[in-house]
Amino acid sequence: MESPKTIVPGTVWYDTDGNPINAHGGGIMYHDGVYYWYGEYKGDSTYYRDDICVGWRAEAGGVSCYSSTDLENWKFEGVVLLSEPDDVHSDLHPSQIIERPKVIYNDKTKKFVMWMHIDDPNYEKAHTGIAVSDSPTGLFTYLGSFKPNGGDSRDQTIFKDDDGRAYHIYSSEWNKTLYIGLLNNDYTQHTGVYTRNFIDQYREAPAVFKHKGKYYIISSGCTGWDSNTAQCAVADSMLGEWKVIGNPCIGEDAEKTYYAQSTYVLPIGGKKGLIIAMFDRWNKTDLDDSRYVWLPLTFRDGKPVIEWKDEWVLAE
């Protein structure tokens, strides 16, 4: 019999080579029986600059990818979007910001499409960046960055719906308002169709999932690397209208999201209908030692509920 697959939130997680997993602000794509975890590959020396906002930074090392068939044993597939240390003008120079990468597969073009937050060290550029690859393990080719729908784009995610439509969900207007934009058929551009949501509510770290025909967004407040209270909202359509239904976290430290911040929600399905809520527990003075907090998300009275667990078993 296979041994149970155990998740221990907040501890150091190692890959199959024995190295700590370095995939922050990440997301998971399931493709042909394999889970691919993409995230920020952070440099190992965190530094502080008092001339920039929330000044703790680590070098941006590109985007890493890990693969797994059981969500417990993760093989390092390498840095699949490389940083560009030799080009100080590149978006991908290690001094810049490459955050919250997410990848989806386009069934028509057969390309894997990555969207990410691209910024300058002071978070003033507020671009979204796009890269594509023929393989889930890269290398990804960087296509460039821009301001979607003419406005800021900072914290972000991508959601691919069952009907093949995909959406970019991003903090805009100096993080005050969360935009949701419909992407074009090949997922490399916006269509110009978008909505403004949670206006003036400062929501960051969006994580989107669909459950029984309804759409859910879990997001954080806006307090730099420090934790705050998560919020969940529900809608009948990705473009809204979104109805806020409160903090999905319950129990001790729920108002601090267990000292973590949302990044992705992964519905696994299976007999028990497992849904994994993924968070980052940032360590701002040693950013690459930020930890992963994955917890089961269940439904109570029709609302998502997340509860802290010291340890839990992934039972499909």
Ligand code: DGJ
């Ligand atoms: C909060 C965001 O959610 C993170 O991705 C990161 O950009 C930090 N702010 C930086 O302070």
